[in-house]
Every structure is written in C-alpha cells, then in structure tokens.
Amino acid sequence: MSNIRTNRLLDSMFKYVGIACTLLAIGVLAIFLGDILIQGIRRIDWSFLTSLPSRRAERAGILPAWTGTAWILGLTAIIAIPLGISAGSYLQEYGTKNRLAYIIELNIANLAGVPSIIYGLLGLQVFVRLFAFGGSLLAGAFTLSLLILPVIIVATREALKAVPNSLREASYGMGATKWQTTWLQVLPAASGGILTGIILALSRAIGETAPLIVIGALAYVPFVADSPMDEFTVLPIQIFNWVSRPQAAFLVNAAAAIIILLGITFVMNGIAIYLRNRWQKKISW
Amino acid sequence: MKPIEAKNVNVFYGENHVLKDISLTIKENTVTAFIGPSGCGKSTFLRTLNRMNDYIESFRKKGKVYINGKEIYDKDVRVEDLRRKVGMVFQKPNPFPKTIYENVAYGLKIHGMKDKAEIDARVEKSLKQAVLWSEVKDKLDKPALSLSGGQQQRLCIARTLAVKPTIILMDEPASALDPLSTAKIEELIHELKEKYTIVIVTHNMQQAARVSDRTAFFYLGELVEYDKTSVIFTHPSNKQTENYITGRFG
Amino acid sequence: MKRTGEIIIEKILALCGLVTVLTTAGIIWVLFSESWGFFKIVPLRDFLFDTEWTPLFSEKRYGILPLLAGTFLTTAIAVITAVPLGITIAVYLSEYANRGFRNRIKPVLELLAAVPTVVYGFFALTVVTPFLQSIIPGVGSFNALSAGLVMGVMIIPVISSLSEDALTAVPKSLREASYGMGATRFQTAFKVVVPAAASGIMVSVILGLARAVGETMVVAIAAGQQPNLTFDPRQGVETITAYIVQVSLGDVPHQSLEYKTIFAAGITLFFFTFLLNNVSFWLKKKYQERYE
Numbered sequence: 001m002s003n004i005r006t007n008r009l010l011d012s013m014f015k016y017v018g019i020a021c022t023l024l025a026i027g028v029l030a031i032f033l034g035d036i037l038i039q040g041i042r043r044i045d046w047s048f049l050t051s052l053p054s055r056r057a058e059r060a061g062i063l064p065a066w067t068g069t070a071w072i073l074g075l076t077a078i079i080a081i082p083l084g085i086s087a088g089s090y091l092q093e094y095g096t097k098n099r100l101a102y103i104i105e106l107n108i109a110n111l112a113g114v115p116s117i118i119y120g121l122l123g124l125q126v127f128v129r130l131f132a133f134g135g136s137l138l139a140g141a142f143t144l145s146l147l148i149l150p151v152i153i154v155a156t157r158e159a160l161k162a163v164p165n166s167l168r169e170a171s172y173g174m175g176a177t178k179w180q181t182t183w184l185q186v187l188p189a190a191s192g193g194i195l196t197g198i199i200l201a202l203s204r205a206i207g208e209t210a211p212l213i214v215i216g217a218l219a220y221v222p223f224v225a226d227s228p229m230d231e232f233t234v235l236p237i238q239i240f241n242w243v244s245r246p247q248a249a250f251l252v253n254a255a256a257a258i259i260i261l262l263g264i265t266f267v268m269n270g271i272a273i274y275l276r277n278r279w280q281k282k283i284s285w
Numbered sequence: 286m287k288p289i290e291a292k293n294v295n296v297f298y299g300e301n302h303v304l305k306d307i308s309l310t311i312k313e314n315t316v317t318a319f320i321g322p323s324g325c326g327k328s329t330f331l332r333t334l335n336r337m338n339d340y341i342e343s344f345r346k347k348g349k350v351y352i353n354g355k356e357i358y359d360k361d362v363r364v365e366d367l368r369r370k371v372g373m374v375f376q377k378p379n380p381f382p383k384t385i386y387e388n389v390a391y392g393l394k395i396h397g398m399k400d401k402a403e404i405d406a407r408v409e410k411s412l413k414q415a416v417l418w419s420e421v422k423d424k425l426d427k428p429a430l431s432l433s434g435g436q437q438q439r440l441c442i443a444r445t446l447a448v449k450p451t452i453i454l455m456d457e458p459a460s461a462l463d464p465l466s467t468a469k470i471e472e473l474i475h476e477l478k479e480k481y482t483i484v485i486v487t488h489n490m491q492q493a494a495r496v497s498d499r500t501a502f503f504y505l506g507e508l509v510e511y512d513k514t515s516v517i518f519t520h521p522s523n524k525q526t527e528n529y530i531t532g533r534f535g
Numbered sequence: 536m537k538r539t540g541e542i543i544i545e546k547i548l549a550l551c552g553l554v555t556v557l558t559t560a561g562i563i564w565v566l567f568s569e570s571w572g573f574f575k576i577v578p579l580r581d582f583l584f585d586t587e588w589t590p591l592f593s594e595k596r597y598g599i600l601p602l603l604a605g606t607f608l609t610t611a612i613a614v615i616t617a618v619p620l621g622i623t624i625a626v627y628l629s630e631y632a633n634r635g636f637r638n639r640i641k642p643v644l645e646l647l648a649a650v651p652t653v654v655y656g657f658f659a660l661t662v663v664t665p666f667l668q669s670i671i672p673g674v675g676s677f678n679a680l681s682a683g684l685v686m687g688v689m690i691i692p693v694i695s696s697l698s699e700d701a702l703t704a705v706p707k708s709l710r711e712a713s714y715g716m717g718a719t720r721f722q723t724a725f726k727v728v729v730p731a732a733a734s735g736i737m738v739s740v741i742l743g744l745a746r747a748v749g750e751t752m753v754v755a756i757a758a759g760q761q762p763n764l765t766f767d768p769r770q771g772v773e774t775i776t777a778y779i780v781q782v783s784l785g786d787v788p789h790q791s792l793e794y795k796t797i798f799a800a801g802i803t804l805f806f807f808t809f810l811l812n813n814v815s816f817w818l819k820k821k822y823q824e825r826y827e
Contacts, residue, residue: 011719018627021620022640025691029647032658039661083551090548097342104552107559113742113812114805115749117776118562120783121801125565129789146558153555166379170441173337173375174392174448175368179544184395189382207651210751210776214783214797236653236752243657243756251661258654269649273642363538 033262040255048256052222053238057249062257064221065238068137069206069264071225072234075141076148076205081198084149085187088156088194093182108150119147120214128215135216138228143211148201155197159190192279196272203268207261209236235261288313288452288482289334290351296329299343303329305506306348311499316474316483318493318514321503322534327486330503331454334484335371336364353451369396372445376457378437380429380444385421388429388440392448407447415443416473435466442473453477455485459492471496490530494518502526566805569798576792582799588762588773590796591782597796599803601762605679605772606804609754612683612768613690613747618740620687621694622729625736628695629702630724641696648692656756659685664757677759677771686753690743697742701735701822702728734822738815745811749804751776775804 051061087104095101123143133139163186171181187194212234213219219241221233233241235257242254289311296304304326311317319327329338336357338344350357357367369392380388389408398404408425412418417439421432429440438458445453455474459467474483474496487493493500494514501511502523510523521527528534574582577597585598624644628637664681668674674681705728713723729736751774759771760781773781779797787793 007719007722011721014721014724015627015631018623018631021623022627025620025624025647025688025695026640026643028688029643029650031662032650032654035658035662036654083554086548086551087554090545090552094545094548095552100549100552104555107555109816110809110812111555111558113745113808113815114562115751115776115808117749117751117779118566118801118805121779121798122558122562122565124783125569126561146554149555149558153552166375166377167381169337169375170379170381171391172340173335173368173373174395174444175365176391176395177365177541179541180395184391185381203649207649207653209651209653210755210780213780216783219784236651239653239657240752240756243653243660251657254657258657261651262654265649265651266646269646273645 036255036258036262039252040257040259043252043256044259048253049260052224053220053241054222057247057253060242060250060253062235062238062260064224065233065235065257066260067224068217068221068232068234069261071137071228071232072140072144072212073202073206075137075228076144077198077202079141080145080148080152080201080205083145084152084198084201085156085194087149088153088160089182089187091153092157092160093178093186108153111150116147116208117210117214119143120211122146123211123215133229135218135231136229137225137232139215140212140217140232140234141228143215144205144208147208147211148205151201151204152198155201156190156194159193159197160186162193163189192275196276196279199268199272199275203265203272206234206268207236207265209234209240212237213240235264286354287311287351288353289484291330291334292349292351294330294333294346294348294350296326296333296338297343297345297347298341301343303506304333307508308348309501309508309511311482311484313482314478314480315499316478316485316497318497318500319484319486319503320488320490320493320500320529321509322529323488325503326506327501327503328456331456331484331486334452335368335373335454337373339364365396369448370450371452371454372448372450374438374441374445374453374455374458377461378434378441380432380437380440382428382430384426385429385432385440386425389444389447392444396448411443411447412440414446414477415439416469416476417443433466435462435469438462438466438470439473442470442477446477450481452482452484455483457486457488460488467492490518502529504529562805566798566802569795570802573792573795573799577799586764588778590793591785595792597799599775599800601764602773602775602778602800603803604764604766605754605758605762605777606748606774608679608766608768608772609683609686609758609774610744610747612680613686613750614740614744616684616687617690617694617743617747621691621739621743622698622736624691624695625698625702625739626724626729629699630720630728644692644695647688648696650689652689652750652752653756655685655689656682656753659753659757671769674769675759675771677757677761678769679758679772680768682754682756682758683768685757686747686750689750689753690746693743693746694739697739698732698736701732701739704735705731734818738818738822741811741815741818745808745815748811749776749808751780755780775800 048061050063051059052063054060091101091104120143123139127133127139127142128135167185167189168181171185217237218231218233219237225232239254239257242250287310292308294304294307307330319331321327332338333350352371381391386408389411390404393404393407409418412421417436420436432440459470477483497514500514500517502509504525510517510521510526517526518530521530581597582599585596586600587596587598588601589596659681663685664676667681709727709731710723713727754774755777758774760773760777761771762773763770778800782797
C-alpha cells in the first residue's frame with residue numbers, strides 16, 4: 001500500500017526531475033554552441049571565407065567548401081523538388097486506393113529508416129560508376145535527392161491532405177479536370193506546407209557528410225567547382241577533414257566552419273518554422 | 286428537347302439503395318425545387334445530374350439521365366463539358382482562396398479562354414448578372430474570402446454563370462446564409478430564370494413555395510409527387526406530401 | 536483530346552512515385568551483388584565468427600565481430616543515455632508542463648535534431664573526451680563512451696518527440712478516471728498513461744536505436760578508426776559505418792576485395808536497421824489497432 005505522503009513527494013520530485021532533464025538537454029545544446037562559438041568566432045574573416053584549403057591552418061579557407069555546399073543545395077533542389085511534389089501529388093490526389101500507391105507508400109516508409117551512408121553506397125555504384133558521373137557534384141546531388149525524396153513526398157502529402165475538399169468540389173463542379181484542379185487550386189493552396197517541408201529537407205541535405213564521402217567527394221579540394229561534373233567538397237566534409245588533423249589550429253578552423261554551417265542550417269530551419277506558422281493560420285478557412 | 290430528363294434512375298451506394306426508380310422531366314427556363322426531409326435523396330439526385338457522384342467510390346447507377354437530349358453517363362461524354370453546361374452552387378459558399386476576379390475567371394481559363402479583354406468582359410457581365418458587380422467592382426483584386434457569406438455565395442453564382450451554362454443546380458444555396466442574404470439570393474434566382482433552367486434543393490418549404498414553378502417531393506429515396514408548386518402546396522394528391530407540407534413530420 | 540493529356544500527366548506523376556521503389560530496388564541490388572562477390576571469396580563462417588577485421592592490413596582477416604562490437608557498444612551507450620532522458624522529458628511535457636512551456640521547448644528540441652552530425656562529432660572529440668579524461672582514468676583520445684554519450688544527446692529528440700505524441704494520444708478519459716480516484720500526476724503518468732502508450736514509446740526507442748546504429752560521423756570522429764573487439768567504453772572502437780567511411784577516404788581499387796568489404800559491411804548494417812524498422816512498423820500497427 002503506498003503512502004499518500006510518498007506519492008505526493010514523488011509527484012513534486014518528478015516535476016523537478018522533468019524540468020531538470022529538459023533543461024539538461026537544452027543546456028548541453030547551449031554548451032555545444034557556446035563552445036563552438038568561443039573556439040571559432042575569431043577565425044572568421046573575409047580571407048577565411050574566400051581562401052582555398054591549405055596545409056597551413058592560418059592560410060586555409062572554406063571557399064571550395066561553401067561553394068560546394070551551395071552547388072549541392074541548388075542541384076539537389078532542382079532534382080528532388082519536382083520529383084517529390086509530383087510523387088506526393090500522385091499519392092494524395094490520384095492514387096489513394098490503388099496497388100501502385102500502396103507499394104510506393106510501403107517503400108517510402110522503409111526508406112525513411114535506411115541509414116544515410118547506405119544511400120552513399122547506392123550512389124557509388126549507380127551514379128558514380130554505372131552512370132559514369134564520377135565523384136562529381138551531379139552524383140552527389142542525385143544521391144542526396146534520393147535521400148531526401150521521402151521527406152518531401154510526405155510533406156507534400158500532409159500539406160495536400162490539409163486542403164479542404166470543398167475546394168476540389170468547387171473546381172470539379174465547374175468542369176475542371178483533375179490535373180487542372182490539382183495544379184491550379186490544390187497545390188497553390190498547399191504551397192505553404194510544401195515549402196516548409198522542402199526547406200527542412202534541404203537543410204538536412206546540406207548537413208549530410210557520410211553519403212558524400214562514400215561517393216567520392218574529396219576531403220582536400222584546392223579548387224572551386226564550376227560545373228556539375230566537377231569534383232567537389234562541402235562544408236561538413238571540410239569540417240571532418242580539419243577535425244581529423246592533429247594540429248590544434250585546424251580545430252579552430254573546424255569550429256569556424258561549423259559556425260558557418262550552423263548559421264545556414266538554423267536560418268533555413270527558422271524560415272521553415274516561420275512559414276509553417278503562417279501557413280497554418282492561413283488554412284483555417 | 287427537354288433540358289433534364291430522368292428515366293427510372295436508381296442509385297446505390299454499395300449495398301444502400303438510396304434512389305428508387307426516379308423519373309421526371311424538367312422544362313426549360315423553369316425553377317424546380319426538390320424538397321423532402323434530410324437524407325431522402327434529393328441532394329444525391331441533384332448530384333447525379335452533373336455527375337458529381339462520380340467521386341464517391343461506392344456509387345452505382347441504373348436508369349438514364351438525359352441532359353439536353355444526351356445520356357450523360359455514356360462513355361463518350363466528357364464530364365468536364367457537362368459541368369460547364371450544368372453548373373452547381375453548393376450549400377456552404379466555397380470561393381477559391383484567390384482574388385474575386387480570379388474566382389470568376391477560373392472557369393473561363395480552364396475551358397480555354399485566353400484573351401484578356403474577353404475574360405474581363407465576361408467577368409464583369411457575370412458579376413452584374415449575380416447582382417454583385419456594384420459591390421465589388423473597385424476591389425476585384427481583393428481576396429474572395431474577405432467578402433461576407435452572402436456575397437461569397439453570389440460570387441460562386443457569378444463564377445458558375447461565367448462559363449455560360451444552360452442549367453444551374455443549387456444545393457441548399459441559402460441555408461448557410463442570414464435572412465437578408467437569403468432574400469437577395471431568391472431574388473437572383475427569379476431573375477436568372479429567364480435565361481437558365483434552375484433546380485434548387487431546399488429544406489425550407491417556404492423558400493420552395495416562394496421561388497419555384499414546380500416542386501418535387503422526395504421521401505426515403507422515392508419521388509413521391511412532382512407537380513406545379515401551387516398544387517403541391519395547396520392540394521397535393523399524395524397523403525405523404527400533405528403530411529410533410531403541413532409539418533406532421535420533418 | 537484532353538483525355539490523353541490527363542492520362543499522360545497521371546502516368547508521369549506515378550513514375551515520379553516509382554523512383555522510391557527503384558531506390559529500394561537499387562539499394563538491395565547494390566548491396567547484394569557486391570556482397571555476393573565478397574562472400575564468394577570469404578566464407579560466411581569467417582565473416583561471422585572471426586574476431587579480427589583487418590582487410591586493409593597485410594595479414595587480412597575478415598571477421599565482422601569487432602565492427603559489430605563497436606556499433607553495439609556505442610549504440611548501447613547512446614540508448615542508455617537517451618531513453619531515460621527522452622522518456623522523462625516526454626512525460627514531463629505531456630503530463631506536467633503547461634502549454635506555454637511546451638510551445639517554447641519543442642522548437643528547441645527540434646533544433647537539437649537539426650544540428651548536423653559532424654558538429655556533434657566535433658563536440659565529442661574536443662569537449663566531451665577531454666572532460667571524460669579528466670574524471671575517469673584510462674579514457675583514450677578515441678573512445679566509445681564519448682561518442683556514445685553524444686549520440687545519446689543527439690537521439691533524445693527522436694525519443695522524446697515520438698513518445699510525447701504517443702502519450703498525448705492516450706484519451707483524456709483515462710487520466711480523468713485516475714485523477715478522479717485521487718491519484719497524483721506522477722501515479723497517473725506512470726501507472727496509467729505510460730502503460731497505455733507503451734507500444735508508441737517502444738516504437739520511439741526502436742527508432743532511436745536504429746538511428747544510432749546507422750550514425751556515422753560522430754563515431755568516425757570520436758570513437759576511432761581501429762577495429763577493436765571490446766566492451767570497455769574507454770577504448771577506441773570502430774563501427775560498421777566508420778569503417779565504410781575509412782575505406783571511402785582511401786584509394787581502394789574498384790574490383791578489389793577490400794572494396795567489396797564496404798558492401799559486406801553495408802549489407803550487415805542494412806540487415807540490422809531493416810529489422811529494427813520493421814519491428815517498429817509491426818508495433819505501430821498493433822498500437823493503432825488498440826484505439827480503433
């Protein structure tokens with residue numbers, strides 16, 4: 001038989017334990033970020049942003065890395081966005097009960113749980129070797145596109161689901177075809193939610209390291225890529241490369257590069273969350 | 286050639302037999318009201334006339350429906366053309382989340398009209414026909430959702446009119462509106478009758494009496510009585526009709 | 536005729552969806568075909584039972600156990616760290632916290648999940664390891680503990696967010712019944728709500744586990760690149776994922792056995808994560824049935 005006083009004690013204790021754990025998780029994040037800021041902020045200057053890497057830490061910069069990240073972001077967006085929105089539209093507007101849709105959904109559910117490095121192995125055999133793209137930006141972009149495709153598809157579906165059916169009815173009632181209704185009414189109405197999902201997916205893509213290493217993105221790239229067939233590096237790989245060096249000065253470089261990477265990531269996530277809030281208010285009609 | 290002719294129409298949702306052997310003919314430039322208690326099939330029958338029931342998975346139909354002389358469930362019928370000619374206004378106003386102008390222009394664009402001047406002219410004409418032009422002419426680029434409920438419904442009527450239908454189906458068009466807006470809609474129906482054939486589903490009997498030339502009383506999926514409105518409401522032939530009209534059940 | 540236009544569009548959209556099917560097929564084909572080549576040379580028994588993994592050395596041994604041990608050790612530490620914390624946070628947020636607090640905390644937890652893993656790796660190596668070295672004797676500059684702890688922090692959001700969803704899905708009526716009998720929030724939470732949400736919470740743990748198993752950069756940076764069959768968290772270990780990275784960074788000729796080892800490692804990894812994910816699907820289905 002439990003004692004009322006013990007129960008009350010446990011209850012109020014747990015309240016503090018709960019807050020403590022929550023604050024612990026956040027506190028650890030704060031320590032991470034604080035530490036990285038302290039280590040790296042002073043290293044960031046114009047020459048850091050515009051120099052090539054070098055064997056001398058003070059001269060090394062992230063120019064190829066951030067331009068590589070920009071390239072990968074752009075190419076992945078071009079490939080994954082149309083594919084993802086199309087597939088999501090198909091599943092939600094066209095194929096809700098047929099077998100093909102079921103198979104696609106099953107695949108998406110499974111793919112979500114596949115570690116990103118396995119996508120790297122896939123990309124290595126298919127894009128790098130079979131399609132002969134080599135260890136290029138194109139191979140990297142295709143690999144990352146496959147990785148984030150399920151995320152965009154699910155986001156598209158959720159956004160489409162939230163569009164009230166009365167909109168579709170109004171459009172069909174006027175004699176619009178399914179595609180006209182989807183393209184002219186439903187997708188525009190869902191665009192806020194879709195955009196949020198896309199930005200979150202791309203933000204994840206630029207943080208990916210392992211799959212790009214596997215497909216052959218180089219760790220030491222003393223040039224700036226200027227075509228999709230070029231070899232490349234990206235910020236996370238540059239960071240990894242510097243972290244693996246013994247000299248302390250390279251760790252400072254790594255911290256500085258991390259600040260840049262986190263800056264981009266947080267800005268993208270922030271925009272996505274802002275858009276999500278705005279869109280959710282809008283669709284309550 | 287009658288605008289609407291139904292012959293022995295039976296509708297099933299899966300195992301449910303929701304419309305039983307409906308036959309009726311609707312003449313041009315008339316207003317016909319479908320009345321009856323909730324769930325008796327009047328909306329279902331209305332939606333059979335423009336094939337909006339196609340979207341319900343378990344929908345099955347027997348019998349024939351002729352619009353302007355053509356069986357609309359024939360394989361070679363383009364349902365999009367059908368719906369241009371047979372427009373529909375829904376119970377809850379559902380304007381598109383776009384500007385007022387774009388709402389009316391939408392139907393024109395999807396049916397292929399491209400010339401901007403032509404579209405502008407049509408938009409103005411339709412809004413005038415729906416007695417909305419004077420209220421919105423200076424704010425065509427404002428969101429449709431900023432209009433009041435009654436105005437939104439008239440906008441929905443305007444966009445239907447824009448594609449020049451011959452028949453307009455209205456599914457309880459005023460039930461979500463306040464009395465003033467309802468009165469405006471009823472006035473509008475009266476004016477539109479000169480050019481269009483109108484079928485209106487309503488659960489408001491007084492409205493049916495005010496607005497329609499002929500009335501069809503549906504009960505439990507059957508067409509119980511169909512006659513001139515004045516007859517239905519003063520000396521109906523069928524006892525059930527009389528019971529419904531006099532409020533013995535609702 | 537517009538009809539054909541519509542049909543073509545539908546087919547194109549469907550094809551886009553098929554890309555996901557092709558991806559799965561591609562993964563399976565790639566892993567199996569290259570591993571097939573590997574297992575034609577290395578007997579499965581050696582692979583599964585040999586205790587050394589030295590494909591890149593002159594004396595080549597191909598036992599996967601050291602890599603499995605590395606993965607297992609780091610994952611275990613991560614899960615031991617993340618599960619109590621994650622579930623506690625979830626219970627606190629769903630049963631105790633008020634809406635304002637929850638709305639402010641949840642975005643921050645999301646932020647935790649958004650940080651790229653290489654950043655966590657940096658932190659593990661430059662802050663956690665020195666700290667551990669100062670309080671525990673014998674901690675190597677590469678060690679499983681540091682990587683495991685940081686991975687744990689990394690997967691807290693996975694566990695806390697999914698568990699919280701499971702907890703909030705429990706109908707209010709159950710809580711009211713418990714409070715109505717005079718139970719405290721703590722008793723209601725742990726005796727009524729958590730058991731009711733048990734399968735959802737388990738799903739979150741399994742998914743967190745799967746995430747840790749598949750994690751690469753934290754372990755590649757902080758746990759080390761030396762295969763080491765041990766359960767001592769103070770030592771450096773190499774995980775399956777870190778090995779694949781190690782080989783990819785080097786210059787290994789494409790047709791060689793060394794190259795194929797990454798696929799043998801990959802298929803092992805895939806096997807475990809596939810298993811874990813499907814167990815979680817099965818659990819989720821069982822849990823959904825309960826509320827329908």
